[in-house]
Amino acid sequence: MKIPVKGVVISSTDSDGSHSHKLYITSWGGRPVHSHEFKGVTSFDVGHRHAYAGLTAPAPSGVQHTHRYHTVTSFDDGHSHVITGVTGPAIPVPGGGHIHHFEGVTTVNGAMPHTHYYRGNTGNEVAGD
Template sequence: MPLNIHILHRHMFSGITSLDYGHVHEYVGLTDPAPTGVPHVHRYHTVTSMNDGHTHIIEGATGPAINLPNGGHVHYFEGFTTINGMHPHTHHYNGTTGNEVD
């Protein structure tokens, strides 16, 4: 009986949120691991930079893998941050992860 073993990989992601209430936030993170070589998505979670006296949480799941012409793949992600700040608000974010890393 063959073993069904999948190597796991992750992706770096980073970006800048939308401009809301006169400021933006930067973010950077590493996705949760997912199996290589099969259809998959990644969960992600990070905290934005501090700006205007507060941070926001970014979390969600990426879209499916987008194969790159020279090998590897990336994932598109987007969403809205948690609601925080002295004047409660949220920011939109979106981007594409980096290529897969071990």
């Protein structure tokens, strides 16, 4: 089965000389897509916590869905952690739109190997165009 997908690819070269490409999907199966901003602070473990922020992967509008998310925490106490997962289903908000709940445990890292717990709700939807 083929699903028509539209979007744009943006390439960049960072100051460190690395080259990357980002794909921004604007429609999936003929439906517009959207993403959500998410941010928060991890639990306090081993004497510190980390901040994090990101943008979920796009998902089709107008149907029940979840979003994948992935980000790296702030660099604190000599290390960072990776946060990745899948949000819960859409939760309607007054005035229109929706949010998603997310929660999980970071990857293990640090001089004293450990994880942090995180949880929160995304912001309202951001159009993918």
